Amino acid sequence: MAGLQSGAFRSGEVDSPYAWLRLVLTVILGTVACVGNWSVVVALPAIQVEFDTLRGGASLPYTCAMLGFSFGGVVMGRLADRFTIVMPVLIGALMLCAGFVAAAYTASIWQFALVYAFIGVGSAAGFAPLISDLSHWFRKRRALAVAFAASGSYLAGTVWPLVIEHFQTTQGWRPTHVGIGLFAPLVMVPIAFALRRRPATTEIAAAEAATEAARQELGLKPNVLQAVLVVAGFACCMAMSMPQVHIVAYCGDLGYGVAVGTQILSLMLGLGVVSRLASGVVADRIGAGPMLILGSSMQAAALLLYLFFNSRSSLYVISGLFGLFQGGIVPMYAVIIRQFLPPREAGTRIGLVLMATVLGMACGGLLSGMIYDASGSYRLAFLHGFLWNGVNLALVSWLILWPKLRRRRDMVLAG
Template identity: 65%
Template sequence: MSLQHERYAPDSSYAWLRLAMALLVGTVACVGTWSVVVVLPSVQAEFGTARAGASLPYTAVMLGFGLGNILMGRIADRYGIVVPIVMGGIFLGAGYVLAGLAGTLWQFALAHGLLIGIGGAAGFSPLIADLSHWFRKHRGLAVVFGASGSYLAGVIWPQVITWGLQNHGWRATHIGIGLTALVVLVPLSLFFRRRPAAEALAAAEASSAGARGDLGLSANQLQLLLSVAGFACCVAMAMPQVHIVAYCGDLGYGVARGAEMLSLMLLLGIVSRIGSGFVSDRIGGAATLALGSVMQGVALFLYLFFDGLTSLYIVTGIFGLFQGGIVPMYAVIIREYLPAKEAGVRIGIVMSATILGMAFGGYISGLIYDLFASYRVAFLNGLAWNLINLAVVSWLMLRARPRLQAA
């Protein structure tokens, strides 16, 4: 019995294998947040709409993704991670098939919001929360690895979808994505049947209660603060991530170049996320989050002055390196300070705030482009929201610093 307990203990070899499988699930499930970015110009041409209208499906999928993170997180807290993964496979399969058959922009957007967005959430917050229970010493690193599935999806899927657009059209490509998600996610869910030990959850509960007392904030106060910070940082983050493909098309470089830049951004974002995990295990989640906010602001500032093809590749790479570790830090902070038994729903709430920020940022950037026929003002808007995030996280970092020094 003791040998079995050791085998499935936090930071065990099984925990690392579970992390690898979670990364695969996240990579497949999070396709929806990137596919709509790549097909944005095709959708705009197909349905004869303006740039803001073409951005509507992205807003819809992010709203569904945000709601799904809360719902799937709650289900994972109660029933385990298997149920959300199975639901995710079914929702994604149905959503992409219906999107491929859509006759209007509204049908396309509804398929993304009600099915693809909610289904894709199974590969984000619930997985992050589940992994956080299986690691103690390397929790920060495990969380960012788990969250990297969404970015790895952004590295792989845009290239696959670009090939599909060129050879089969966007409709057939969507149907193919749906079938792939269904046949991959449902069988993989069986690996995650084991749940963390009760004693591990109890120890985590006691640790977070003590840390929260040192911070001087209630659980709900900290949750609200993190939600505001998450929304603001992702409004800023959305401008390059959502519109880089269209931006390159407007500059005359072509959609394929934009897709390459998006993949580069997200590939380097994975490097950033992994690096932030090592850093957060040393200096804490709050300080790592503040550092990431500063660096993201610097990268957004650079976009204002460089729009040549080579310089855009460089600035986009810098942006990926700077911002990739921001979002997972909210999950790290939640596991440091909030109840472990509520990790799924609480991480889901804050992640949904970041997703709403992406949705709002993607739409408002398109609207600003329609008003000014330029993305320059949209980049300035992103900088303003980044300053709001920096103010909030800097205050939180100062509150957390005395505890870090004591530790």
């Protein structure tokens, strides 16, 4: 594949200072590109008033953004596999510019939602393809590198809500959208050209052999493993979506105000970055699978806390814990893919699993809004998320236990 051929990159540069420089540029790029995931969350209360709709209707643009983001992740990942990371980033920058400017001129909730689907595709350039690209430049610290690459979306959730809330309050949501549309390509285009360097064919060939050996030991066919990871990713993000998508509106309903909800969201996602980096360090020691089980278990515990406490101080504490507990889950899917599945297909395969996680966020965000409209509170929505978390925990636990069960079965049959 063109994107994995090279002459410029030497094998000695894996885990090198250049690789770490590339990591820094990747994080900056992801932070800017993923603005589309969070701008609509901050704008949700204003959009509900502007277009005179219910909470479920106001959640529709977020769902459309996530649908675009999920579909775009696969497409952008495929482009990265074939043409290097430069192509998807340039396309994403153009789409974000056009999408945010167009959103400022929409006249109905349906127009706004459709434009956000377009924005979501553009934002996808800052997630799955960046994770896939960076994974080729690290071996010993791959989990940590992938966690860094995945942190761009959370850094976007930490920085952008505060910026957007400020300008939305002082200038209005429409001028704020225009400003975002003009800013994004100014950062993304130069970084895209700075990432033109390609990994060597020899490195990819060695990685192919390593993943083949690991896959044989695991005892699962590639598409079976892919399917398990897709369902697990969808389930974990159905659970994850409730606090992330609705915490701003939830705080408004409780009388604490949108500003407090925005601060809590930024705290949650900021600590999510800490969680992602810490999980990368731990996963490089104990493995991505055990780290995935640990993260899923702790996320379930945090969701239960939301059912019993809703004071302002407790929401700060619980949301902080939620960020610390769940931030490391999604990057582990990418690390598992790079450990067991062909590296030449990394962009597409990581894109497929991350598409499932984003679809989980989209569906979970919409269903939480609908549950709120039907019940008049978010209590059942939190319980709904906890049940989906149980599905995720069951799947990832089976995935880790399967090799041991398989070996035991083979020993019984051989005996």
